[in-house]
Amino acid sequence: MKFFICGEKAGPKPFRIAVIGAGPAGLTAAGYLACKGYEVHVYEKMPEGGGMVAFAIPEVRIPINAVREGVKDLERLGVQFHFRTKVVYDSPRELGDEWAEHFVSLERLLSEFDALLIATGAWKPRELKVPGAELPGVYDALTLLHQVKMARIGYYSWERVPDFKGKHVVVIGAGYTAVDVALEARLLGAEKVTMAYRRSLEHSYAKTEIGKLISEGVEFVEYAAPVRIIGEKRARGVEFAKTKLVGGNVLTTDERFIIDADIVAYAIGQLPTSPIREVLCASEEILKDAGIFFAGDVVTPRNIGTAMMEGRAKAKEIEEWLFNKAPRKVFPVPVTARLISQVVNGEC
Template sequence: MGKITGFMEIERQAEAYEAPPARLKHYREFVLRLSDKQASQQGARCMDCGIPFCNNGCPVNNIIPDFNDLVYQQDWRNALAVLHSTNNFPEFTGRICPAPCEAACTLGINRDPVGIKSIEHAIIDKAWENGWVQPQPAAQKTGKKVAIIGSGPAGLAAAQQLARAGHAVTVFEKNDRIGGLLRYGIPDFKMEKNHIDRRVQQLEQEGVVFKTSTLVGDWPTQTTVTNLAKQQISVTELQAEFDAIILAGGAEQPRDLNTPGRELSGIHFAMEFLPQQNRVNAGDSLPAQLLATGKHVIVIGGGDTGSDCVGTSNRQGAQSVTQFELMPQPPAQENKALTWPYWPLKLRTSSSHEEGCQRDWAITTKRFEGKNGRVTAVVTARVEWQKDPQTGQMTMSEVPDSEQHWPADLVLLAMGFVAPVGSVLGAFGVDTDARGNARAATDNGPEGKLAYATNVPNVFAAGDMRRGQSLVVWAIREGRQCARAVDEFLMGCSTLPR
């Protein structure tokens, strides 16, 4: 702890944003990182609380008080070393993680929490600008070969850890560029893709081999991510060539809305809409791009993916954007005495909402209406939520005479993802849980079964493939932990951090 009274003297300094009228004209990032002085002052607010709940609030267990203090002292190189000791890609989390660490900050009980995410953002951006992020190839090779299926944050984290342990790692990606849902699910205005590209270059210099446009197993029967795979590799070939295999694909099977009129054109999953704009930003030509330009857009789903649809629609020049959420509107301020240090339920307004959006809660979609085969309106009704006195579960009932018609030229379904696409899991014969995810425990089990190991010998699973739709920071955690399990499987023991 650098400044003993810092938390009493210094207020939280939020990162600045480019004004909405300006940022709506482009797809670049618009968040301005803290200056060195601002980051130092923010680090000084860390209050030596005795038990740093922020560490447990962070899924990768970042050593937050340490790098806060180092930034306060302006020791940026050591702050980077501390940050990288737990997190392979802080430039990803510093941009798109919702910061559960800040919800767990002890200072946040009665004041604004420390701006941990903004400090992390400042550390890693300064490190890249000064050339401090360098490849760390293994001094010795083990002769073992590992295949990783999926190049999202879980796959990339596992690849880097295993390559640094001396294994020969090959990452297979069905799309034409590396990054998984980071590449084609996150809009560029939230995270520009050069952050992925330079990490890929680093991993290549550390010995990782990337094979894009390559599908493992059978062609999926349902996926919303544009599949550009040009070649196919069988499970038998992989198992013959590699000593261990990690399944680290994303959760791409979207939750559908089986409502009358669903067959009308103009109704699309969010992950049909968002990747197209990312491809265009990357220089691809899409003559039939799905656009919101001049349209009344309805976004169904109140989470982050829905927010991304709002921001992209506004940048494309939508005539109006409306977002529906089935659950009631959360309170503006959580009851910290009941929720801290856990992630609270409260009203969250994203930067995309601030750019222009009508939001509505406790509303259900009854049907879609259309003309000449195209959607023209969404018909909704209000709902009430009540707790069942016997089971304690919340139940929903429709409010009588509450139907409402909303004009709609484009409807985007952003209600989350139910499971990874089953074709890869099925091709390997991996057992799944009740939600369709790969069945694998996060801790070592009986009879020597290792963490993240599936029922198939030599095959492991991590990230969304194992836990379902989740945060980038959880994917990095699972990729790192799975890498340690694979290293232990290959070598009998492991020095990789868990």
């Protein structure tokens, strides 16, 4: 997998850039900047690069060896990787944190580098807030995919992965993550897989992939919103309310129905996981004054191709900022955490 193709590497530039997060956006940006001659360091809490591509997307879609070769290309280009290293400011715990062995403060990076690109992705799943969601057998799709992928590539024991053989699986959602869960469930021997979506198939941006799954035997239920998980000691089914669209809004009706399930996976979106918890309250212009930029799912979840394009675009923006707006000082530009504190304290 090629994150960036460098025709000819430029001569060295007098600026150092830190990229936080080694997903598609961060890796693409790192490749562009290294090709232009900048010293680039990538900080990643996981044991290797790739982000969700490496640690959540099914192996049959993107093999880990392809991702690893793409990372090696960047290393040959001069990108310096710091794996198992989490950058912290006020970050809550999130998926994958158990792999971090080293912790680096955001303030330290601000003092050591001329610009920072935060590309930490969206590693926090949205919670399913219905009765019974805490029952055994109910999983958020991201964690489930992560467990399966980590077992497939040798980091986890298969004992950590639910047994899908002969099971009935209900997947709530109709995005790419839901598609990946349905795909893995079938590969792992599920007897029946049902996807349920509160809108119609035509409203799903993954409708082509879902159409293929339907042709292979996956059931797809439209206009259905979960209202509770049924079961006592573990999940045994999902009660849904029929929905309807009114003026583009999804409304639930009084009509109810139940789908039996041994395993329930909800794929209802992920939340950005930036080391700056309150970054959403900030104007990007305020943070640019401190040399801080954002790219990829940490801004808003998107597909791989879009994340890579944004990583490249942000890298170009960083390059322009360094030469046109940054203080004419090198190794390093001294920047305090004052602006970050303003963001976190809600003063932005």
